[in-house]
Amino acid sequence: MAEKINNKSVLLNPFSKNNPVVVQVLGICSVLAVTAKLEPAIVMGISVIAVLAFSNVIISLIRNTIPTNIRIIVQLVVVAGLVVIVDQLLKAYAYDVSKQLSVFIGLIITNCILMGRLEAFAMGNKPWPAFLDGIGNGIGYSIILVIVGFFRELLGSGTLLGIQVVPDSFYEAGYVNNGLMILPPMALIVVACIIWVQRARNKDLQED
Amino acid sequence: MLKKYLDRMKPHFEPGGKLHAFHSVFDGLETFLYTPETTSKSGVHIHDSLDSKRVMIIVVLALLPCLLFGMYNTGYQNLLGSGATEFPFWSIMAYGFLAILPRIIVTYVVGLGIEFAVAQWRGEEIQEGFLVTGILIPLICPIETPVWMLAVATAFSVIFVKEVFGGTGYNIFNVALVTRAVLFFGYPAQMSGDHAFIATKPILGLGGTVTYADGISGATPLGQIATANGGDFVIHNIIGQPISDWDAFLGLIPGSFGETSTLCILIGAAILLFTGIASWRIMASVVVGGLFMGFIANTFATPTYPASYLTPLQQLLYGGFAFAAVFMATDPVTAARTGLGKYIYGFMVGVIAVIIRTYNNGYPEGAMLAVLLMNALAPLIDYCVVQTNISRRMRRLKAKTEQAS
Numbered sequence: 364m365a366e367k368i369n370n371k372s373v374l375l376n377p378f379s380k381n382n383p384v385v386v387q388v389l390g391i392c393s394v395l396a397v398t399a400k401l402e403p404a405i406v407m408g409i410s411v412i413a414v415l416a417f418s419n420v421i422i423s424l425i426r427n428t429i430p431t432n433i434r435i436i437v438q439l440v441v442v443a444g445l446v447v448i449v450d451q452l453l454k455a456y457a458y459d460v461s462k463q464l465s466v467f468i469g470l471i472i473t474n475c476i477l478m479g480r481l482e483a484f485a486m487g488n489k490p491w492p493a494f495l496d497g498i499g500n501g502i503g504y505s506i507i508l509v510i511v512g513f514f515r516e517l518l519g520s521g522t523l524l525g526i527q528v529v530p531d532s533f534y535e536a537g538y539v540n541n542g543l544m545i546l547p548p549m550a551l552i553v554v555a556c557i558i559w560v561q562r563a564r565n566k567d568l569q570e571d
Numbered sequence: 572m573l574k575k576y577l578d579r580m581k582p583h584f585e586p587g588g589k590l591h592a593f594h595s596v597f598d599g600l601e602t603f604l605y606t607p608e609t610t611s612k613s614g615v616h617i618h619d620s621l622d623s624k625r626v627m628i629i630v631v632l633a634l635l636p637c638l639l640f641g642m643y644n645t646g647y648q649n650l651l652g653s654g655a656t657e658f659p660f661w662s663i664m665a666y667g668f669l670a671i672l673p674r675i676i677v678t679y680v681v682g683l684g685i686e687f688a689v690a691q692w693r694g695e696e697i698q699e700g701f702l703v704t705g706i707l708i709p710l711i712c713p714i715e716t717p718v719w720m721l722a723v724a725t726a727f728s729v730i731f732v733k734e735v736f737g738g739t740g741y742n743i744f745n746v747a748l749v750t751r752a753v754l755f756f757g758y759p760a761q762m763s764g765d766h767a768f769i770a771t772k773p774i775l776g777l778g779g780t781v782t783y784a785d786g787i788s789g790a791t792p793l794g795q796i797a798t799a800n801g802g803d804f805v806i807h808n809i810i811g812q813p814i815s816d817w818d819a820f821l822g823l824i825p826g827s828f829g830e831t832s833t834l835c836i837l838i839g840a841a842i843l844l845f846t847g848i849a850s851w852r853i854m855a856s857v858v859v860g861g862l863f864m865g866f867i868a869n870t871f872a873t874p875t876y877p878a879s880y881l882t883p884l885q886q887l888l889y890g891g892f893a894f895a896a897v898f899m900a901t902d903p904v905t906a907a908r909t910g911l912g913k914y915i916y917g918f919m920v921g922v923i924a925v926i927i928r929t930y931n932n933g934y935p936e937g938a939m940l941a942v943l944l945m946n947a948l949a950p951l952i953d954y955c956v957v958q959t960n961i962s963r964r965m966r967r968l969k970a971k972t973e974q975a976s
Contacts, residue, residue, distance in 0.1 A: 541757040
């Protein structure tokens with residue numbers, strides 16, 4: 364590699380400046396689908412972090428032996444294997460959440476963030492930076508997931524992690540949970556708000 | 572006198588004056604009170620030689636019959652439901668006025684507040700689109716909608732539908748209808764069903780408390796039909812008397828505040844058409860579309876979809892169809908712009924409105940969703956119409972040049 368890879372920036376950049384969801388706009392599908400409640404959002408985030416970090420490491424280890432022609436297939440096999448492991452673990456230890464996430468754990472395979480990072484980073488870097496890159500991008504993705512899940516559950520169900528947060532006196536005074544927050548369109552609008560805030564804070568990300 | 576005062580105040584608001592920070596507020600007030608020296612320079616309103624504020628005021632005038640009748644109907648339904656036998660006109664009007672006043676005030680305060688804030692922040696002139704939107708929102712919502720919900724929904728749609736797209740004249744969707752849709756999807760229990768459409772509590776000693784008798788609901792006619800079993804249904808009002816088409820035409824039925832009276836909507840339509848503000852093409856084609864689809868639905872009426880037993884004419888009389896045709900579909904910002912496009916747009920609004928209300932029992936009122944859907948498609952329709960024109964002219968030109976040579 365000609366340019367020096369700075370481990371710290373590899374880890375920290377995806378948090379905000381190069382966030383996979385709000386800057387690169389990848390993985391939106393799962394953001395819409397799993398964030399109606401906070402708990403599945405957190406579990407989904409952890410799953411993606413794990414899969415992304417380990418697939419990055421594995422691909423990075425065998426990067427020099429993969430024939431270029433079939434690299435996508437090799438990447439898919441690695442990711443699919445890891446996703447199945449995660450799926451089985453969730454079914455064993457967190458059955459309820461796994462049922463809520465249903466097909467979306469399996470669909471981590473098709474998450475653009477994974478293929479993007481494998482192609483763009485793991486194929487050309489050593490295992491340790493690749494691991495950090497996976498962790499960083501996974502966390503960047505999870506941050507957005509958790510923020511969106513937080514607002515959607517708070518405003519849509521009045522709860523956080525299943526515990527009621529909005530006091531009963533509010534309901535007696537006529538407050539009603541917003542049913543629209545449960546529906547996927549609001550996830551898109553919350554993501555848009557996050558992008559808005561982030562662009563307003565980082566002028567260099569603004570496009571014309 | 573007022574004009575003199577305004578003129579004297581003006582220098583303070585010009586750039587360099589000490590109150591320059593509030594120039595857009597001042598400008599908004601001045602042009603609201605007096606015809607401005609400048610006409611619109613940007614946005615869609617450039618189609619008119621009129622200042623868009625004048626246009627808005629005429630639309631508000633056209634809405635006045637609906638507003639006044641809405642007041643009367645609200646008071647009337649309340650008295651009817653609470654078992655009164657006499658219906659004194661002025662106390663009915665007073666009750667309706669008191670019922671709607673807080674809602675109008677709240678929508679204007681919230682909506683205009685956001686508009687003023689954004690205009691100040693961007694240093695632009697205050698945009699006047701909210702004058703109409705602010706009166707439309709209370710008119711298309713059930714009278715029992717909690718006021719804070721109106722405020723939340725208004726704020727949401729003014730920010731996300733209008734301001735983020737660049738303000739009045741740039742919005743893709745009709746702001747008032749989005750407010751209604753946000754309420755409808757966000758708070759379904761408060762926005763539809765049995766108890767939303769009739770004011771139940773006395774206000775300042777006027778009116779009575781409505782009690783719902785067993786088996787009698789205060790749902791709108793369309794709501795009642797959607798939950799009816801099979802083809803034989805009788806639409807009844809709050810005390811169980813059947814509702815005739817004539818009642819529906821006059822508007823003495825439960826429904827959202829301003830949309831019940833087809834008669835008053837026709838008056839409004841006449842004002843809009845006479846002054847040339849709304850497009851007759853859209854209005855007419857919405858009605859044709861509704862009649863057409865109503866006819867098809869009625870021809871193939873099945874007990875699975877009770878609303879298909881409504882005659883085409885009834886489809887126009889009940890619910891918000893007429894209101895949507897006259898005031899919503901014709902919104903110049905969100906409708907199609909080309910001549911042929913207007914026909915297609917209007918026709919599809921009418922057809923889709925009837926399809927939704929007939930074949931989806933979950934949504935007894937389809938006019939709102941139909942207009943929003945066609946709002947999204949209007950630019951595409953315009954694009955197709957323009958492209959067809961261009962290619963036809965190209966062909967004509969080609970044929971001509973070939974003939975000549």
